Amino acid sequence: MTTTQDQSSTTQHKGGSRAGTTVRQPDPPAAGELRQTPREIEGPYFRLGAPNRSNLLEPGDKPEIVLTGHVLNEHGKPIPGAVVNLWSSDAAGNYDMLGYRYHGYVVTDATGSYEFTSIIPGCYQPRDAKHFHVKVQGVSSPITTQLYVEGEPGNEDDDFYSPDLLVKCTLDAKGTKHGTFDFVIKQVRERENVTPESLAARV
Numbered sequence: 458m459t460t461t462q463d464q465s466s467t468t469q470h471k472g473g474s475r476a477g478t479t480v481r482q483p484d485p486p487a488a489g490e491l492r493q494t495p496r497e498i499e500g501p502y503f504r505l506g507a508p509n510r511s512n513l514l515e516p517g518d519k520p521e522i523v524l525t526g527h528v529l530n531e532h533g534k535p536i537p538g539a540v541v542n543l544w545s546s547d548a549a550g551n552y553d554m555l556g557y558r559y560h561g562y563v564v565t566d567a568t569g570s571y572e573f574t575s576i577i578p579g580c581y582q583p584r585d586a587k588h589f590h591v592k593v594q595g596v597s598s599p600i601t602t603q604l605y606v607e608g609e610p611g612n613e614d615d616d617f618y619s620p621d622l623l624v625k626c627t628l629d630a631k632g633t634k635h636g637t638f639d640f641v642i643k644q645v646r647e648r649e650n651v652t653p654e655s656l657a658a659r660v
């Protein structure tokens with residue numbers, strides 16, 4: 458017999474056969490809440506210490522994508538001061554494991570907005586889709602996920618691709634894609650916050 462809980466963990470994710478299956482997903486939304494952003498694997502290339510910058514272009518690069526959006530809580534309220542940390546491979550599919558090329562973080566403004574300008578990353582085995590890795594953190598644990606770019610080849614062939622993580626894009630006259638993606642994360646509330654005091658109060 459299949460329980461409701463089993464269904465919620467297996468039926469929300471379409472796309473690649475491994476999309477959302479190897480990391481714990483957020484709880485389904487309660488009535489009236491937004492669905493939290495699906496999680497995805499971090500991959501082997503995240504490094505601590507990336508600089509605070511929204512422009513990830515290297516000398517000689519053309520801006521291929523401007524990625525904007527908000528960080529929201531499950532009620533749709535913007536979260537100012539959230540950290541959005543984004544990293545990707547270069548155009549050839551290589552990650553910088555010595556420095557921070559194509560890696561940076563920004564802090565959302567008073568309206569919960571973030572913005573990055575970068576290249577569209579290359580692809581590398583065993584992945585078929587060009588993708589950005591992202592960590593988003595408010596007053597919460599960081600959530601780790603990946604974003605895919607509308608109109609790029611290979612999305613549907615990628616094991617981890619999820620249409621829920623597809624950035625819808627428009628193209629401007631210069632050939633730069635403009636994509637928008639809102640992250641929905643759950644922040645820790647005071648009653649959920651574990652401190653020595655809160656633990657003592659529960660005893």
Ligand SMILES: [Fe+2]
Nearest residue numbers: 500546588590
């Ligand atoms: Fe990757």
